[in-house]
Amino acid sequence: MAGKVAAREGITLKGSASIVSEFFNYGINSILYQRGIYPPESFTRVQKYGLTMLVTTDPILNNYLKNVVGQLKDWLCNHFVQRLVVVINSIETNEVLERWQFDIECDKTMTDNSQPREKSEKAIQDEIRSVIRQITATVTFLPLLDTALYTDKDLEVPEKWEESGPQFINNSEEVRLRSFTTTIHKVNSMVAYKKIDSF
């Protein structure tokens, strides 16, 4: 009994990777919904992290996200990923309007075989929840996006997830969001948005 409990409370590298990638799945979904990039009717409600999350039902998008997240999970296990960026481009001008950046700090000493770290799943979920909440709350300051927007064109190439350019925004404002850590992976979130001066 006692051993079981200990195993549940501890976190292995693999477990951490899956937690983080899961977060990305919901996080990206959240962004897509909150920012109105996909039509709201194409989302469905799912209970997660003690919150009601909206997840897309769009098959193409789902497929793409599954691919991305799966790949991400592998990379997380191998400490490859340092940063995940979701870029929102204007389809008219191909201008970067918003840039969601998730920096990932990996504990490189952690391997598949090493001892699991002590951190309760609940604590991690609490942290994740606050990040998701913050993503939702960014509507307070983010500019309204026209409907003619799509996520990064990378979406169209789900198999090959290539590193795109840094996609920085000119004249932008950056807001740092909360971070969470699984003790193995630490995710720092940040959003940058373009300042619009016109009326």
Place this chain on the structure above:
Amino acid sequence: MAEADWELSKENVQPLKQGRDVNTLKDVLAQHEALSHISIQEQKQAFETEIRFYSGNDPLDVWDRYIKWTEQTFPHGGTDSNHLALLERALKLFLKDDRYYSDLRYLGHWLKFVDYCTDPLEMFDFLNSKGIGVSHAALYVAWAERFELLGNTKKAEAILQEGIRLNAEPVEKLQHNLRHFQSRVFKQVVASIAEGTNENSTLEPTQQRTSLGDLKRRGQKRAMAPVKRVGSGVQSLNQGLGHYVAPAQEQCGTFEVFNENRMGTQLVEELKSTEKQWSTLPSTSAKENEIVPGPWNTSGMRVPRRSSVHAIPFSTVLSAKKPDFKLYEEESSHEETMTPRKIEPLFTPVLSARKPSKELNPLTRVQVQNCNENKEVSMYSKDQIYAGLREFSFEELRAEEFKKKYKARMKEQEDKLLKLKQEKEEVEQLIHMAELRMKEQREHSQPETQQNEAIHDPLPCSAITTREFGTDINLSERNGEDSDRNGLNEIASRLKNANLSDCTDTINHMSSDLVTCSQMSDKNPFDYLDSGSRDCNKEDLEYEAQFMKCADNSHLSSVSSLMPPFLGLPPASAAFNIFDETAEAEIQNKPPASYLKLNTQWRRSGILVPSQHVLAEGICSAACDDLDGIEPLNEDHFVSSDYPNKTLGPYPENTCDFSRGAHLVSTPFHRNTLTDDQENSIKKNCIDGSKNALSSLSPIKESLFDQPLHAKKLSPIQEASEDGLSSAATTSSSAVSSSSVGGLGTMSDLNVLEKLELGHLNSCETNSMNSTSDNPWDLEIRKQLLSSLLVPLSSFPEFHVENGPVPTFEDGLELTLGLQTFNIKLAAVHEQYRVFYGTNPRLSLSRAIIKVHSHTVPWDFYINQQLKMRLGSKFNNYFSQNHSCYLFENGCVTVDRGKNCETLQGLSQMWETVPEALVVFLTLDLLALVELMHTAEIVHGGIAPETLVMDDRFYEGSACPSGDGLVKLTDFAHSLDLKLQSGVVTFMKFPTMQSLSNKELLFGCTNAYQVDLLGIANTVHFLLFGGEIDVSKQGSLWTLGPTSSRMELLYLELWNNFFEKILNTGGASSVSTLSDLRQTVTEVIEPDYEILYNDAFTLMPHD
């Protein structure tokens, strides 16, 4: 956890199209603390102020920033943000200004405003008809979105099409929008078809009951309501206020078959039909007949109490409040429809309807009754009170105005500090000179000096004086104090030596020094630097102080709080000698007590006048001011008014006074004027005083300083403070003060002398004050400038003061000036002076130019002396060293002695055309001369052939022309000393300018020096071509006109070059331009200098 705020209040933050600044958002959301609230209020106030005092050419900018700031700072929206009111205010304001109609910012605000409206479509109609933003795609996109929201996709598309047709910017956006819009509509249609909701389930419109619709009667004898109340049962749908629910097809999924051809024309026509229909803004809310809060008694009618039924005629009510919208009138409505009614009974029963007179306005009786409202002129800037969103009180407006001026002054002070540094150097020079002179004089008159010093013991005095100078000139240069001390000591004793003849006079002088010093030394340096702004401060402060007194009885009793520090300014105490006992006690070098006593007494010299019937007088002038559009309550009124202020409520216990004060507080301020005789008596006293004081001094001083004293107003603080004091203390003080009016006596002598001293010390202040004036040649200004000189003109040996009036100058008379006798011959008559040629009958050769001025300002002499001082040895080359001045009681005469007095103009008449070689040399000379003048920071202003006089050397022909000048400049009547008058901005009045035919040349002028360059150009042109200069603009360059041509010019290229350079100086400094030009000319003539020289000077026509 810093993010917690925005995170937690996402429901309370309105999303903005342009996003929000996170830092502002955080600040604002954390604003429960009172601190940030205050800062927001301050910013708001700043915007409000800026709106009122904006002077740029883009007034929308302020509003734009204000609105955006409001959006960012009030994320909740809500009433405290006033966003809607702000938008409405701004939009209405700029509705008058059609230059903003195509401004994107303006349109953006309109679109925000539309969101607040209950009927946005109406608002879009309005915008379209007014032509606001019709060239921007944003308008059409927003408009189409509105239609789409309402489900009217047809119109939405038409709007987008219309935008594309009109080529609204950017068209791509419209096209893009149109594409997406069409795809959305298509999807909707497909979806609705798929769901099969496409059933025609609507009732016919006629099948609905109509509210308030008339029904057809049934039955022949008695009218009965029909059973069937729809369709044919309804009498008519078109009559009455029939309101039936429109059978909106968009409500149920029907859609009409799209007909492109029809739509294209019909909707455009619809759009057009709305044009010119709107005269006012459509209402934003569904409410009608809203009463806009405004001032009371707009009807201006006093309601007679006993008038029977109609106290206010209906027509006046109508005219007073016309509705914003046009009333639709049917044509038939003009016909009187007589409805059968009961004839009113002869007597009104007790329970009858209320009388309309009472209904009209229950507050009428309470309202201020003022019949001649139209004649009333508000003495504050009434238009600005409601200019922004918030109401400003007129005091606030005044304060802003004042602050603005204050800031400007502060800036000036900084400039002045720099000047003072220079001044200090000059003073040091003078001190050296004085020292030298002292040594000489001491050898001559040692016993007398000793005696003098024995009397006065000048040590404390000089010490204090030094201190004062130390602060005066530069605080940071304290180490220079010692030399100052020595130097001033010397100066003080020099002054004594100058007036050795009258010992008592000197005593007076010295004592006044002491008094001045005692007061100067105890004020802080900031005060002193601030003294430039004092002139406008003091009236202000005093006025405020009086307000305080009137409003607050307790203040009256407390004597010491007479000058409360308003606006955080330092109490402007210094120059007008407010007696401060405590400060006095702290002074180390305390002057003898007797002097202090004098000091306190003279301050009663002001007159206290009961303010009975004076209010009415100022109105007339105030009205004029107001009509001229001048802000009536600015400080200039106070500065320019000669009237001394008076205490408004001299007796604190007197209820009459108090109520009068209260009246003044609560009503627009009228400048109080004194009656003529009162004013005169003051002036007379002042003059008497000065005359008494000065009579024993040399008469020059009197005539010099007399005038400035007249011009100088009595410093009102003196009377105000002292009278306030005394009146508060004793009720008999008015008697005292009135008696002191007559007997100013010797006390005022001191006062006057003191002022003279101050005049010297504060010379810089007065200068900077004056330089801002419009007319730099104004006699008063010159008088003040001269009176504030460090070295009075009378100290020069060439300056002669004559008793009696100016002798008659007439053609052919023999005249004696000083030691010389002239035969005079009239040469020219100008507005302010006449010019004579004088020949000395005894010495046949010596001739002179005599200028007779009708005023007593020896400006010519001053400029000449300044040139002499600033140029040193170079002076003699180009200017008349035999310049002397005779000052009479009613005029002054300047004499330029020389061997001949031929002007350049006269000279040129000897030839048909002046030889080019000569012109070359004259030009060289002229350039050098003006360059010299400009290095001395003096502008001649009237360089012309008439003012240039040939030098003696020219006729002798022996002097080398390169070293000495051939020409000399005379007539400095229009000269400016830019050291004193740096702020000259109008060049139009320079004589050079007025002689120019093409005034456009003037617009290129950036400083006064350029005026002289044009003068040179004009003169050279005259010599070369024999006529006025005629310029025209080719491209960006000024060139000579076609008339300026002479066939046989050797140096055509040189001259072209010359004129091009001198006419197009741009922003280059005049000195460098002149030396450049001189260089060019010299280089060109260098090869054949000898030949030219011979050509020029052997062809002398006079022999």
